[in-house]
Amino acid sequence: MKAILVFIDGTTCDMRHRITLQGADDFFSDENIMKDIPTAGSVECMNELAENYHLVYMGARPSEYNEITAKWYTAKGFADGEVYCGKSQDERMNIVKYLKKKYEFYAGIGDRWMIMNSTLN
Secondary structure (H helix, E strand, O other), X not given: OEEEEEEOEOOOEEOHHHHHHOOOOOOOOHXXXXXXXXXXXXXXXHXXXXXXXXXXXXXXXXXXXXXXXXXXHHHOOOOOEEEEEXXXXXXXXXXXXXXXXXXXXXXXEOOOHHHHHHHHO
């Protein structure tokens, strides 16, 4: 299946309103995540890409926030896609190894070159 890997924070999700909470217990609270806003043009872009590709959203968040992150994407009008989060770089690289067995990635959208490169090669 043709897929595109899309990063979450800073790429499709503007979470700057909670940046002052970094390190606090409620930084990743459901309430605060649901207050995040889509980055400019990201909803339209992802919806257009979803016409031809399966979307896989990946974030540098603890994996226990996969479900609320998926709810955020739905609530904000994004095309359906799978959500995978991993707090550490190693966790995300392991997710990429798993995903490469499942999908043929055509592109990566985001700011994590090492993960994008690993996904496409």
